Every structure is written in C-alpha cells, then in structure tokens.
Amino acid sequence: MSGEGGGTLTPTGWRVPALLVLIGAMAGLLVANSVSGLPVMPWSAIPTLLLLAFAEAFTAVRTARRIGRAPGTEPIEPLSAARLVALAKASALFASLALGYFAGTALAVTERLDLPSHREVFLTALGTALAAGLLLAAALYLEYACRVPENDEEDRDDTPGPA
Template structure:
C-alpha cells in the first residue's frame, strides 16, 4: 500500500502556487529593474486569461454535476476527469507564476507612474495579474470539481 500512495495524485496545496507566485514576482521585479526602457506590454493577455478562466469555471461546474450524477447529466468517463485534473493542475501552476510575474512588474513601476509608459505598463501588468488570479481560482475550482464524493451508500441501512 505505501507504494500506491506515493504514485497517487494529490490535490494542489497552497505551498507550490505560493512559491511560484513569489518566484514569479521576483523575476518580474528583476526583469523590470534590469531594463533601461520599458516597452509597452500587450494588453491581449488580459482577455485571453479571462476567457480561459471562464471556460475552466464553466467546465468545473458541469464536471461537478456530472461526477455527482445529478439528474439530467450523463456520467463522466474516468479518463476525461483525469485529463481535466491535469489541465487544472497545469493552469494553476502557470497562473501562479504569471500572477507573481505581472504583480512584480506592476510593483516595480509603481514608484514612477508619472511617466506615461510606466503608467501603461502598470495598468497592463496589474490587469494581467488580476486575470491570472482569476485563472488560478478557476483552475483550483476545476480540480476541486473533479473530486469523487464520499460514497454514502456504503453505510448499512438505517445508519445515517
């Protein structure tokens, strides 16, 4: 049994995403401070991350209903649920890193907002960090939605 527990996939905890966010924040600050002139950031990451978050949130809601076998839903295949868990874990790790990186960039330029370029970088980096946070929340919700509920049918009759 101990060998089986080592290979078992565990839920994403708070430590790895927090560590990735801190590492991303440090990288964002270091990169921003090492550049002599900041190029404007593309704003297209913001709607992209928001759309990904909405898609994962919607999928999480549907998946949770399907795993709980609510009326009007068809059961989910185990391989599909495993793929969704892999997507959720990858999205959570990426979103943590992106959240930290862009928050670090926004923090780094926050003291020089009188320059128009820095103001633009600040708003875009802050918007991207917030949308990455939304993706992180949706990814963690999708991972949670893929959990199998406890079997209540295993109890003997008459025991609640």
Template sequence: MADEEEHRLRPTGWRVPAVLIAIGALLGVLLTNALPYLPVLPWSGIPTLLLLALAEGYTAGRTRRRIRRVPGTEPMEPLSAARLVALAKASALFASLAAGFFLGIAFAVSDVLELPSPREVFFTALGTGLASAVLLAAALYLEYACRVPEDDPDDPRGSA
C-alpha cells in the same frame, strides 16, 4: 500500500501556488529593474486569461454535477476526469507564475506612475496579474470539481 500512496496524485495545496507567485514576482521585479527601458506589454493577455478562466469555471460546474451524478447529467468517463485534472494542475501552476510575474512588474514600476509609459505598463501588468489570479481560482475550482465524493451508505445509486 506505501508504494501506492507514493504515486497518488495529490490536490494542489496553497504552498506550491504561493511559492510560484513569490518566484514570479521576484523575476518580474528583477527583469523590470534590469531593463534599460520598459517594453510595452500587450493588453490582449487580459481578455485571453479571463476567457480561459471562464471556460475552466464553466467546465468545473458541469464536471462537478456529472461526477456527483446529478439527475439529468450523464456520468463522466474516468479518463475525461483525469484529463481535466491535468488541465487544472497545469493551469494552476502557469497562472501562479504569471500572476506573480505580472504583479512583480506592476510593483516595480509603481514608483514612477507620473510618466506615461510606466503608467501604461503598470495598468497592463496589473490587469494581467489579476486575470492570472482569476485563472488560478478557476483552475483550483476545476481540480476540486474533479474529486470523487465519499461513498454514502444511504445513497440508493451505490458508489459514485
């Protein structure tokens, strides 16, 4: 029994994303301060991350209804749910690191916003960091949506 508990997949808590955000922020600040000049950041990361967050949020809503067997939905295959949990975990880890990294860059250049290049880098990094945070929230919601509800003895459909 103890061996089963050891190999059980646990939900993503708040500690791992918080540590990854802190590590990413430290890396972003260190990299920005180590560079002699600031490279221009691509703005295309912002809509890309927001589209990923939208897709994961939509998938989470549908998955939650399917796992809870809401009338009008077809039951979810266990392998599909496992794949979605893996996607959610990977997205949460990536989004945590990316959010910290880009917010660290924004923080590092925040003292020279009167110059045009750092101002552009600041707004792009801030937007990308916030879009990563939205992706993190969507990934955690998708992971939550994949949880199997507790058995309800009054439910005529039986075990979920």
C-alpha cells in the same frame, strides 16, 4: 487517485502556488529593473487569461454536476476526469507564475506612475495579474470539482455485480 504504478496524485495545496507566485514576482521585479526602458506588456494577455478562466470555471461547474450525478447529466468518463485534473494542475501552476510575474512588474514601475508610459505598463501588468489570479481560482475550482464524493464508494457497493 492512484494509478497502477503505485504513484498518487494529491490535490494542489497552497504552498506550491504561493512559492510560484513569489518566484514569478522576483522574476518580474528583476526583469523590470534590469532592462533598459520599460518591459513590453501585451494587453492581449488580459482577455486571453479571462477567457481561459471562464472556460475552466464553466467546465468545473459542469464536471461537478456530472460527478455528483445531477439529474439530466451523463456520468463522466474516468479518463476525461483525469485529463481535466491534469489541465487544472497545469493551469494552476502557470497562473501562479503569471500572477507573480505581472504583479512584480507592476510593483517595479509604481514609483514612476506620473509618466504616461509607466502608468500604461502598470495598468496592463496589474490587469494581467488580476486575470491570472482568476485563472488560478478557476483552475483550483476545476481540480476540486473532479473529486469523487465520499458516498460514491457506498453507491458502488450497493449495485449488483456479476455473480
């Protein structure tokens, strides 16, 4: 995709999310090891991230059908597709950081799992990291679903235009 300004939008590769996971993990380890006591882990982040992942995966399936012009679907507006790509990119970056942060926090408390409070923090952090991983996968799938098929240009050339 390229805009009038000459800039291009490239698909999210594996390097940026991997780097953000590492940065998030370092931050999670640092915070968990530097605060006195245990870091507060909100269990409500798990269903929230799962709901976001489900919504993005559902949207990705519908978008892929609409872009592929499946029978019974309306074509998607280009601006709507661009907005979905922006949502997917932002979600992928956030999910990468969250995955790393909560995995790092879970890793930081693994040596004291015999204590109930540490076990609770570990399970909550691990569940949140897994939910963030699902959101990352759904976001990358939504970004992939917004791609225009290769044969779309050929279809547009065959349609009669103004003479």
